[in-house]
Amino acid sequence: MKAFCTLLKNELKLNIRNMNMVIFAVILPLIVLVILGFLYGTNPAADGADYTFLEQSIGALCAISICAGGLMGLPLVVAEYRERKILKRFQVTPISPCMLLAVEFVIYVLYALASMITLLLVSRLLWGVHLRGSWAEFIGSWLLTVLSTLSIGLMVGGIAKNSKNASVIACVLYFPMLIFSGATLPFEVMPKMMQKIISVFPMTQGIQLMKSTFLGLTIEHSTIPIIVMLGVTLVCSGIAVKCFKWE
Numbered sequence: 001m002k003a004f005c006t007l008l009k010n011e012l013k014l015n016i017r018n019m020n021m022v023i024f025a026v027i028l029p030l031i032v033l034v035i036l037g038f039l040y041g042t043n044p045a046a047d048g049a050d051y052t053f054l055e056q057s058i059g060a061l062c063a064i065s066i067c068a069g070g071l072m073g074l075p076l077v078v079a080e081y082r083e084r085k086i087l088k089r090f091q092v093t094p095i096s097p098c099m100l101l102a103v104e105f106v107i108y109v110l111y112a113l114a115s116m117i118t119l120l121l122v123s124r125l126l127w128g129v130h131l132r133g134s135w136a137e138f139i140g141s142w143l144l145t146v147l148s149t150l151s152i153g154l155m156v157g158g159i160a161k162n163s164k165n166a167s168v169i170a171c172v173l174y175f176p177m178l179i180f181s182g183a184t185l186p187f188e189v190m191p192k193m194m195q196k197i198i199s200v201f202p203m204t205q206g207i208q209l210m211k212s213t214f215l216g217l218t219i220e221h222s223t224i225p226i227i228v229m230l231g232v233t234l235v236c237s238g239i240a241v242k243c244f245k246w247e
Contacts, residue, residue, distance in 0.1 A: 003094055008103045015077070015107055024068040025111040026118060029061045033119055037127050051215050055129050058119060059210030062142060063183040063203060065115035069108035070149035071156075071174040078104060078157030079166030088247045097244040101154050108153070112146050133216030141213045145206025148229035149177075151236035152202075158240035182207040202232045 015021060033054075040053040078101070081087045090100060123129035131138060152173060160166035178184060180194070181203035187195065198204050205225030212219045 004099055004103065007095065007099070008106060011103055012107055012110070015073075021069055021073045021108070021111050025065045025073065025108075026115045028068070029064045029115050030118055030122060032064065033057075033061055033123060034126075037123070042127060051132060052127070052129070054123060054127055055132065055215060056211060058123065058129065058214050059141075059207050060183045061119050062112070062116050062210060063145065063181065063207045064178070066112045066146055066149050066206075067174060067178050067181075067183060067203060069111045070146070070153040071177065072153075072170050073111075074104055074108050074150060074153035075156035075160060075166045075170050076163055078154075079160040080163040082160075082245065082247060083162040085247065091246040097158075097241055097246075101158065101240055101244070104157070105150055105154060108150055109146055112142075116142060131214055131216075133213045137213040138210065141206065141209035144226065144229045144233075145203065145210060148202035148206065148232040148236075151233045151240070154240035155236040158244045161245075177201050177203045180204075200228075202229045205229055 036057055037054055042052050042054070045051055045053045045056040078087075081090075087100075120129075120131075153170075156166055156169050156173070160169060180190070180198045181187075181201045182198075183203065187198075187204065187208065190198070205228050209219065209222065209225055211217075
């Protein structure tokens with residue numbers, strides 16, 4: 001545990017100094033929130049809806065942070081360490097692949113958590129946004145989204161030979177999920193056929209769950225998204241550990 005905490009402390013310091021994830025995982029979602037707030041304020045999300053557009057968007061804004069950290073930040077860091085032979089140095093220490101990946105995993109969970117807390121506080125203070133559903137259900141759906149998305153990043157970082165390969169794979173995963181999962185374009189305005197296709201994304205399932213639990217809406221067939229996200233988490237995490245290469 002001491003080795004884990006020491007490694008986590010050092011890696012977190014290095015990550016924050018880089019500022020990339022501070023900008024894209026924390027500041028960017030906040031900027032989007034402020035823009036949406038000034039554009040729509042407390043306007044209803046739709047005719048007859050008793051919740052605002054901003055309240056409906058909280059889940060998607062949380063997903064922007066999760067997506068940035070899980071599909072861009074995490075895999076690129078691990079792959080860059082492999083390319084720069086840093087992982088090779090770790091190999092001769094008591095640090096195992098599981099510990100190293102767990103440390104990186106925790107770092108990006110902290111980024112996602114910081115972003116969620118910031119979004120909730122600012123939206124509450126400026127526009128009176130409040131959770132209409134259950135805190136336990138919302139946090140549970142947020143956590144499932146975090147786990148499934150970061151596990152994909154772990155898999156990419158675990159198998160990519162270098163940062164270039166990781167960057168290509170990450171971009172192929174990141175932009176479709178960011179654009180078509182509902183994090184930017186509303187899921188409801190997409191054609192029915194596209195909705196069926198993008199429903200395979202764990203991010204899509206996570207956003208729909210977060211939105212429903214935040215607004216206190218009835219969740220139909222919630223078992224399927226939960227199974228999908230847990231399955232992705234187990235499979236991708238297993239591949240990341242099993243196929244991990246030090247160099």
